Amino acid sequence: MKKILAIFVSLLTMGAVNAQTVTLDSVGRNADYVNSILGRAKKVTDALKITDTDKGEQVKNIVANRYFKLNDIYEERDSLKKAASELTGEQKKQAQAFAENQKDMKLYRSHFAFDADLSIYLTAEQIETVKDVMTYNVVKVTYEAQCDMIPTLKDEEKAQILAWLKEAREFAVDAESSRKKHEAFGKYKGRINNYLSKRGYDLQKERQEWEKRVKARGGTL
Numbered sequence: 497m498k499k500i501l502a503i504f505v506s507l508l509t510m511g512a513v514n515a516q517t518v519t520l521d522s523v524g525r526n527a528d529y530v531n532s533i534l535g536r537a538k539k540v541t542d543a544l545k546i547t548d549t550d551k552g553e554q555v556k557n558i559v560a561n562r563y564f565k566l567n568d569i570y571e572e573r574d575s576l577k578k579a580a581s582e583l584t585g586e587q588k589k590q591a592q593a594f595a596e597n598q599k600d601m602k603l604y605r606s607h608f609a610f611d612a613d614l615s616i617y618l619t620a621e622q623i624e625t626v627k628d629v630m631t632y633n634v635v636k637v638t639y640e641a642q643c644d645m646i647p648t649l650k651d652e653e654k655a656q657i658l659a660w661l662k663e664a665r666e667f668a669v670d671a672e673s674s675r676k677k678h679e680a681f682g683k684y685k686g687r688i689n690n691y692l693s694k695r696g697y698d699l700q701k702e703r704q705e706w707e708k709r710v711k712a713r714g715g716t717l
Contacts, residue, residue: 518557518613521564533563540629544622551617558613559626565606570672573599603670610669624662631668634681635661642688645706646697653695660684 522530537559538547546552573595580591614623628635639658643649649657664684668677689699710717 518554518561520557521561525564530560533560536560536563536630540626543625543629544618555614555617555626558610558617559630562610566603566670566672569599569602569606572602607666607670627665627669631665631677631681632674634668634678635665638681638685644710646692646702653692656691657688660688 520530520534534556537556540559541547541552541556544552544555546555576595576598577592580588580595583591611623614626618626635658639654639661642657643654661681661684664681668680671677671680693699707717
């Protein structure tokens with residue numbers, strides 16, 4: 497029995513050691529590019545207050561590797577589309593569609609692995625922080641702005657707005673550029689506006705009154 501227990505403890509220890517080592521996928525990549533990505537990843541560990549810790553190092557590598565993966569996916573898409581540009585007619589359309597479909601498939605397949613990798617080291621709340629940093633805190637900024645603009649929002653309306661913004665963040669975190677990340681949120685902001693209009697809110701009037709309140713307290717929009 498003691499021998500079985502010792503083996504079990506040994507296996508757990510080995511698993512813990514393996515869980516603590518995340519290799520940076522930097523081989524064959526431009527050194528300046530790698531340093532730039534590591535700088536982005538450090539913003540995440542700074543926000544989590546785990547920079548310069550063992551956990552911080554692993555999380556930094558996970559985030560950096562996600563950026564590398566996204567870059568690889570989009571570069572492959574671009575390469576396929578460039579090849580497609582040499583074709584004409586229906587063949588060109590099919591080749592371009594294939595490039596986009598391949599990109600979407602690889603994004604989908606790898607999307608949830610990112611959360612899984614982070615969950616080894618971080619809580620669900622901390623993982624949200626990671627995604628917020630990677631998407632410029634748009635969820636928090638937009639949600640707070642909506643609540644400030646319409647103080648009469650009901651709890652269920654606030655919950656729906658926040659849910660949609662977090663859904664938008666899932667697309668934004670995989671987007672290829674800052675512009676594309678904001679576009680992902682933009683689509684959901686439009687959905688939120690339509691939702692609020694159907695709920696009876698006059699958004700133009702609400703915004704005008706909001707601007708007055710913000711100006712009165714010395715701020716600007």
